[in-house]
Amino acid sequence: MKKQDMNRDWIATAQTLSSALPYLQRYDDATVVIKLGGHAMGSDEGMESFARDVVLMQQVGVNPVIVHGGGPMINAMLERLDIKSEFVNGKRVTDAATVEVVEMVLSGRVNKRIVQAINAQGGKAVGLSGKDANLMVCEQTDPDLGFVGTPVEMNPDFLRGLAKDNIIPVIAPLGTGRNGETFNVNGDTAAGAIAASLEADRLLLLTDVAGVKDSSGEVVTELTAAQIRALTADGTIAGGMIPKTETALNAIEGGVRAVVILDGRAPNACLLELYTEHGAGSLIRD
Numbered sequence: 001m002k003k004q005d006m007n008r009d010w011i012a013t014a015q016t017l018s019s020a021l022p023y024l025q026r027y028d029d030a031t032v033v034i035k036l037g038g039h040a041m042g043s044d045e046g047m048e049s050f051a052r053d054v055v056l057m058q059q060v061g062v063n064p065v066i067v068h069g070g071g072p073m074i075n076a077m078l079e080r081l082d083i084k085s086e087f088v089n090g091k092r093v094t095d096a097a098t099v100e101v102v103e104m105v106l107s108g109r110v111n112k113r114i115v116q117a118i119n120a121q122g123g124k125a126v127g128l129s130g131k132d133a134n135l136m137v138c139e140q141t142d143p144d145l146g147f148v149g150t151p152v153e154m155n156p157d158f159l160r161g162l163a164k165d166n167i168i169p170v171i172a173p174l175g176t177g178r179n180g181e182t183f184n185v186n187g188d189t190a191a192g193a194i195a196a197s198l199e200a201d202r203l204l205l206l207t208d209v210a211g212v213k214d215s216s217g218e219v220v221t222e223l224t225a226a227q228i229r230a231l232t233a234d235g236t237i238a239g240g241m242i243p244k245t246e247t248a249l250n251a252i253e254g255g256v257r258a259v260v261i262l263d264g265r266a267p268n269a270c271l272l273e274l275y276t277e278h279g280a281g282s283l284i285r286d
Contacts (some may be wrong), residue, residue, distance in 0.1 A: 028061035030046055030161070030201035033256075034270060035191035036114065038069040039208040050056035053270045054168065058123060062274070063163040066118075066125075066170045066195055069187030077105050083151045088144045094184045095185030099147040102184045103129070105174040114168025114170045126162070129172040130190060131182065133158040138183040149175045149183025151190065152281050154197035170176040192247040195196040195253025204273060206242055211282035212241060223284045225249055259286040 008010060034054070041047060048184040054064050078085060078101055085275025086093040094102065094157040118125035130151070135158060138149030157169040162169050164209040171193035175183040211219040212228070215236050223231075228245050237245055241261075248259035262269050262281025 019277075020275040024045050024060050024276060027057075027248065027274055029063065030061075030204045031063045031065065032057065032204065032270075032274070033067060033191055033195035033197050033198065034063045034204045035206060036068040037207045038068060038071045038073060038110075038263060039265075041201055043112075044098065046265065047083050047113065047117045048121070049267060050264070050270075051114070051121045053268055054118055056121040057119040057222070057270065057274070058166065058168060059233060060109075064168055065159060065163075065194065065198065066168065067173060068104060068106075069149075069172065069173065069192040070106050071187075071215070073110055073279055074102055077101050083159060088142075090105045091145055091148070093144070093145040094100065094148050096147070099182055099184055103172075103182055106174060111170055111172045118168055118170070120125060123168050123263075124166055125168040125170050127170050127172070127225060129174040130185065131174055131176040134176060136172065136173075136175040136185065136190060136193065138177055138181070138185060140168075140177070140181075147181060149177065149181075149185050151175060151185060151193040156197040159194070159198060165236065168263050188244055188247040191255075192251040192254070195251050195256045195259075198213060198245075199255040200251075201257045202274070203248070203251050203259040205247065205259065205261045206246070207261060208263065208265060209241070209245065209261075210263045210266075211280075212245065212284075220282050222278065223282055225252060225284065225286050231272060245284070252284065252286050258283055260284070 057064050083097055107129045110141045112270050115125045115127040133155055135155050136151045137153035139152050141150045159169055173185040173187045175185050177183055214220050244261055251259050260273055260283045269280050
């Protein structure tokens with residue numbers, strides 16, 4: 001590379017950092033909950049990049065909270081153990097054997113992979129589930145679905161205490177029942193409940209799509225709650241996007257300032273959303 005080209009690259013980098021200043025100020029001391037979907041975890045390189053972004057966010061004043069999924073990993077382990085799944089209205093029945101596998105995979109392999117990645121980048125992460133410190137007390141969602149839970153009581157003060165000590169919580173979406181049961185909680189639902197309990201500034205739902213699309217297939221960069229309801233009613237929002245937008249609406253009603261649905265496989269997706277003018281994905285607010 002010629003010296004002139006190198007100088008041009010350095011200037012561009014400096015300009016990028018300078019243009020980020022208003023956003024750095026905007027998110028100073030803000031709580032940002034990030035839902036990392038199983039499909040968005042990607043390769044080891046992708047995980048390393050995500051972890052570096054999270055540590056950078058904390059370094060410049062953000063209080064990040066990570067909630068993760070792990071559906072593909074759970075499916076692989078159930079298949080490996082030859083545990084058959086039943087489905088009711090398209091939803092997996094989580095019996096006693098299945099919930100043991102879910103907890104093993106989510107609180108074990110998946111959770112610790114994220115924790116180790118963040119710590120390797122100089123962060124101070126700790127792995128938790130919603131069962132720890134009664135972070136997420138649940139009731140059974142539907143008896144036909146078995147050990148699937150809906151969060152009804154949260155413990156945000158514990159997470160606020162971790163933030164004061166510069167500890168990044170990495171939370172597996174498992175909840176505890178009032179009688180000591182273990183409940184499997186949808187990852188988006190768990191992230192939304194945690195974000196609402198913290199009255200987070202942002203909830204970032206990292207998934208495997210670029211955002212909410214309109215009837216022509218184009219990503220809509222900003223949406224109101226009313227627009228989300230209209231797009232759902234006319235069938236534009238369908239399939240797997242429905243629970244994500246429902247999570248967004250519930251989180252906003254619960255006190256979250258805004259929710260962003262974005263492609264977690266894109267490099268530096270969180271940084272692009274928080275620290276650039278154009279952002280990333282679809283931003284939803286009331």
